[in-house]
Structures are given as C-alpha cells and as structure tokens.
Amino acid sequence: MHFLLQHYWAIPIAILASIVVYQRFFHPLASVPGPFLASLTNFWIVHISQRGDMIAVFRALHAKHGPVVRVAPNEVSVADLAAFRNIYSVSSKFRKSDWYSVWQGHRKFDIFAGRDIKVHAQQRRLTARAFSLESLKELEPYIDNMIETFCRKMKGMAGEKVDMAYWLQLFAFDTIGEITWSKSFGYMEDGSDHGTFNNIHNIVISGTWLGYVPWLYWTHDGLMPYTGNWLGINGRHSGLRDFALKETQLRKDKPVEKQDMIGRFFDTSAKNSDAFSYNDVVSMGTTLINAGADTTAISTRSVIYHVLRNPEIKRKLVAEIDEMRSKGELSNPVTWEEANKMKYLQACIEEGIRVHPAVGLSLPRVVPQGGIDIAGHYIPEGKVVGTNAWVIHQNTEVFGEDADKFNPDRWLDEEKVGDMHRYSFAFGGGSRSCLGKNISWLEMSKLIPTMFLNYDIELWEGQPWEEECLFFVYVHNFFCKLTPRKDPAEL
Incomplete structure (x- = not known):
C-alpha cells in the first residue's frame, strides 16, 4: 500500500496500457487492420467526421488495408461485395446502430432513424404508398409550377454569375413544401432561404459526430x-x-383539393390512429424537410456539374433533348413519362449519384446473433459494420476500370447494368433504402432536361468546386452562366 501511495501516478498509466494491450491484441476485432487510434477510441472517427474529409480518409484506408477496416473500437468499414449484399438485403437482420439514436431522440415514429426492424417495417407499410411513383405522379403539375418558377428566375439572371448550388437547394426545398403541404416556402421568389439552410447545416454537423458518441x-x-x-x-x-x-x-385547418403528402398521411392516420398518430404525421413532415430536400439538391448538383465538366457528354445529352423536342416528343417542362424514355438522361442521373452520393458516411448496422465472416475476418454479434457509398461506388469489378471517371455510357451496357444497380448505394439499400428516392428521381428527371432545353449552361470558371463531407456531402463554389436557347421545335 505504501508503494502504491508513493507511485499513484503509475496507476492511470497501467490502466491505459492495459486498455491498449487489450484493444490491440485481445479484442474480437484485434485482427482487423486500421488506424492505431481508431482501435482505441471512438474519438478518432469523431475527429475525422468533424474535419469533413471522411470520404478521402475511408477511400485511402480501404486502398491500403483491403475490404475490411477497423474504424472504431467496435466498428468496421466494409467494402466486400458479398458482405455488402448480406448486410443491406431486403431481409437483412442487421438493424441500424445507436449512431441513429441521436437523430431519433425521443420520437417513437421515425422512418429514417428508428432502429427496431419490426417497428420500422410496420411504419414503412403505413407510409410507403404516399412515396410510390404512381402517387407522386399525381403531384407532377405542382412540381411543374416549381420548375417554371426556377426557370423564370434563371432567365432573370441570364448572363450573370449564378450560385447554382444555392438555387438548386432553393428549388428542392420549395418543391418539398409544395408536394408536402401544398405550399411552397417561397424561397425561390425571395431568392433567400431566410436562415433555414444554415439551421439544417448545424443540425447535420452536430448529428454527424455525435452519432459516434451517443452517450x-x-x-x-x-x-x-x-x-x-x-x-x-x-x-x-x-x-x-x-x-x-x-x-x-395550417394544412389541417385549411384543407385543399389536391392530395399532397400530408393529406395522404392524414388519411392513413384516420384509418390507423393508434399506429399512426397526428404526432407521427408531423414527424414525417420533419423528415421530409431534413432529408428529402438536401438529398435531391445534392444529387441534382452532381449531375449538372459533371455533365458541364465533360463537353462531349453535355453535347450528347443536349442532342437527345433537342431530337425529342424537334419531333414533338418533349414538353416544356419535361414530363416524367417523357424523361423516363430518355436513356442518356437517365444514364447521366445514375452516374451523377454514383460519383457523388448525397451521403458521405458509412451506414452503420449491428451484427446479429451468430456473427458474420467478412473477407477472412469474423465479426461477432453486437459489433457494428457499415459500407460507405463513396467507397463501394469505386469498385472496379462492378463499375469498370474507369470507376473513378464520370461516364454515363456505362449505364447503357445491358450486360453490366444489373450488377451496377445491385451495388448502387446512393439511396441506401434493402428494407432501409430511402423512401424519398422516387421524389428525388422525379424532380431530377424533370428539372435537368428542362434546364438544358431552355438554357445553354456553362461553368463559371475561376472557383473550384468544393466538397464538405458531413452526413450529407455538401457542395460549395458551383457557379454557372446561363444563356437562353431557341426552342428546337421552332428551328
């Protein structure tokens, strides 16, 4: 005892040394390669997530260590194709990890962050019909109204330096308001979001890193x-x-004739009030604002930016648009039915979300009972595994040797497109794939060709595109110049 009192300083050192030895040599994930500090503390990945370069870090780690990398004491990043399909399958038993708990908070109904597999399945059944493509197509005229507002605003800025990243976000949020509550937020008319985007950005900054230390x-x-x-x-x-x-x-107090998203949720609640309460309707509205608009804006930016960076790709896309328009097969704004027939447009959208997925983090899942073997490593139950879309979308086995390039033609290869769709992870996968995917796809498929139909769009040179990797991968310095075009139907 006298020795311990004299050398009390050695106690914390001994404890720390014991933790290091255990984590590095005796922990169930000790054999999984990865950064030294990541094996000891979650604060390594907290630091990376706060720094905003997780994409580059994870790609480099997988290039160095292979398909399985330890990125936290109890978490591994997975780039193995077989494991990916197992973890994110429709019948997967890998539930969402506690990373999502900080996003859910105390809410019982959260289609995005809920972690109970059975509860989520029930909630998805209650809400899925509102997100079906057939239901959303009924709202197409109201999306057209937003596209017309966007194009009118672009016409007013013709020849000027346009902050395209910002304006596409204004469009996405106004459209979410229009299809959710039958009420645009008026952001495009005002040319301002009145602080909303900064508030959401702060939420995303905070939630990104706190998810790794939910305690x-x-x-x-x-x-x-x-x-x-x-x-x-x-x-x-x-x-x-x-x-x-x-x-x-407000929407409840003033009913409208059109069947918007909230109206559909009200109908569901009326029939299933115990399972889907008024508060749950509000939660769905909150999720649509927080996730739906940003996802669409980020994806649309990527498609347009990468098309503009590649003159030959831009030429082919505009040629497809002009040909259909000159034949009387294309409306203005473009309809969903028309856009769905445009093979090169759809290939550009697929490629845009492949090279720049909206989400920049791994989507963490908890290993179920029995564990899982991944590329020669046994991961026991209770540990966390996750795949990052920015990593798996660079897999050359699936996407070709030029996987690091923007090449829409790859999606026109009928022999390979099936596998590429199986490993496309921009909207998540399996039973937890993003319910709002159809909203994003519908908006992109209509807005992008309408823009290129009405305007010659060029990148405004001088400021490089910058990416900020949080949960969402935000884009800064995306400026364009737009010049009105003559209608191909009149030439």
Missing part, C-alpha cells in the same frame, strides 16, 4: 433541464419539428 448526446439530454441546449442536433427535435408542426396544423 454524450444522452448525457446532455438528461442535463438539458438544468444546462439548456448546447447541441445543434436538437434543432431536428425542436426548431425543425416546430416548423413542420406549424405547417401541418
């Missing part, structure tokens, strides 16, 4: 009555939800 979020949650709120993620549970609550109440 910190829940500790803060318990102390909030005494300390107040210090975390941006709570904007999803307060400010953003309050916004959705207000709009939903």
Whole structure:
C-alpha cells in the first residue's frame, strides 16, 4: 500500500496500457487492420467526421488495408461485395446502430432513424404508398409550377454569375413544401432561404459526430433541464419539428383539393390512429424537410456539374433533348413519362449519384446473433459494420476500370447494368433504402432536361468546386452562366 501511495501516478498509466494491450491484441476485432487510434477510441472517427474529409480518409484506408477496416473500437468499414449484399438485403437482420439514436431522440415514429426492424417495417407499410411513383405522379403539375418558377428566375439572371448550388437547394426545398403541404416556402421568389439552410447545416454537423458518441448526446439530454441546449442536433427535435408542426396544423385547418403528402398521411392516420398518430404525421413532415430536400439538391448538383465538366457528354445529352423536342416528343417542362424514355438522361442521373452520393458516411448496422465472416475476418454479434457509398461506388469489378471517371455510357451496357444497380448505394439499400428516392428521381428527371432545353449552361470558371463531407456531402463554389436557347421545335 505504501508503494502504491508513493507511485499513484503509475496507476492511470497501467490502466491505459492495459486498455491498449487489450484493444490491440485481445479484442474480437484485434485482427482487423486500421488506424492505431481508431482501435482505441471512438474519438478518432469523431475527429475525422468533424474535419469533413471522411470520404478521402475511408477511400485511402480501404486502398491500403483491403475490404475490411477497423474504424472504431467496435466498428468496421466494409467494402466486400458479398458482405455488402448480406448486410443491406431486403431481409437483412442487421438493424441500424445507436449512431441513429441521436437523430431519433425521443420520437417513437421515425422512418429514417428508428432502429427496431419490426417497428420500422410496420411504419414503412403505413407510409410507403404516399412515396410510390404512381402517387407522386399525381403531384407532377405542382412540381411543374416549381420548375417554371426556377426557370423564370434563371432567365432573370441570364448572363450573370449564378450560385447554382444555392438555387438548386432553393428549388428542392420549395418543391418539398409544395408536394408536402401544398405550399411552397417561397424561397425561390425571395431568392433567400431566410436562415433555414444554415439551421439544417448545424443540425447535420452536430448529428454527424455525435452519432459516434451517443452517450454524450444522452448525457446532455438528461442535463438539458438544468444546462439548456448546447447541441445543434436538437434543432431536428425542436426548431425543425416546430416548423413542420406549424405547417401541418395550417394544412389541417385549411384543407385543399389536391392530395399532397400530408393529406395522404392524414388519411392513413384516420384509418390507423393508434399506429399512426397526428404526432407521427408531423414527424414525417420533419423528415421530409431534413432529408428529402438536401438529398435531391445534392444529387441534382452532381449531375449538372459533371455533365458541364465533360463537353462531349453535355453535347450528347443536349442532342437527345433537342431530337425529342424537334419531333414533338418533349414538353416544356419535361414530363416524367417523357424523361423516363430518355436513356442518356437517365444514364447521366445514375452516374451523377454514383460519383457523388448525397451521403458521405458509412451506414452503420449491428451484427446479429451468430456473427458474420467478412473477407477472412469474423465479426461477432453486437459489433457494428457499415459500407460507405463513396467507397463501394469505386469498385472496379462492378463499375469498370474507369470507376473513378464520370461516364454515363456505362449505364447503357445491358450486360453490366444489373450488377451496377445491385451495388448502387446512393439511396441506401434493402428494407432501409430511402423512401424519398422516387421524389428525388422525379424532380431530377424533370428539372435537368428542362434546364438544358431552355438554357445553354456553362461553368463559371475561376472557383473550384468544393466538397464538405458531413452526413450529407455538401457542395460549395458551383457557379454557372446561363444563356437562353431557341426552342428546337421552332428551328
């Protein structure tokens, strides 16, 4: 005892050394390669997520270590194709990890962040019909209204430097408002989001890193009555939800004839009030704002930017548009039915979301009972595995030797397109794939050809495109110049 009292400083060193030895040599994931610090603490991945370059880091780690990389004491990043299909299959038993708990908060109904597989299946059944393509096509005229507003605003800025990244986000949010509550937010008319985008950006910044240390979020949650709120993620549970609550109440007080998303949710709630309450309707509205608009804006930016960077690809896309228009087969705005027949347009969209998926993190899942073998490594139950779309979309076995290039033609190869779709991960996979995919696809398929039909679009040179990798991969410095075109039908 006297020795310990004299050398008390050695106790924490011994404890730390024991932790290091265990994590590096005796932990169930000790054989999985990866960064030294990642094997010891979750704060390594917290640091990477806060730094905003997780895409580059994860790609480099997989290039160095192979298909399985340890990125936290109890988490591995997976790029193995067989394991990917197992983890994210429709019948997968890999539930979402506690990373999502900070996004769900105390809400019982959360189609995005809910972690119980059976509960999610029930919630998805209640809401899936509203997201079906057939249901969304009924809202196409209202999307057309938003496209016409967008094109009118672009005409007013013809020849000028246009912040295309910002304007595509304004469009996406106004469209979400229009199809959800039958009420555009008016952002395009005002040319401003009035601070909404910054609030959501702060939510995403906070939620991205807190998901890796959920105990910190829940500790803060318990102390909030005494300390107040210090975390941006709570904007999803307060400010953003309050916004959705207000709009939903206004929509309830003033019914409309068209069957918008909230109207469909009200119908579902009326038939299943115990399983789908009014609060759950509000939660769906909150999710649509927080996730639906950003996903669409990011994906649309990628398609347009990469088309503009490749003159031959731009020429082929415009030629397809002009040919259909000159034959009287293309409306203005372009309809979904017309866009779906445009093979090269659809290939450009597929390729745009492949080279720049909207989500920049792995989608973490918990290994179920029995564990899983991945590329020679046994991962026991309870550990976390996840795949990053930015990694698997670079797989040359699936996407070809030029997987690092923007090449829409790859999607025209009928022999290979099936495999590429199986490993396309831009909207997640399996039973937890993004419900809003059809919204994004519908908007992109209509807006992009309408833009190229009406305008000659060029990149505004001088400022390089920049990516900020949080949960979403945001884009900065995407500026364009637009020049009105003559209608090909009149030439």
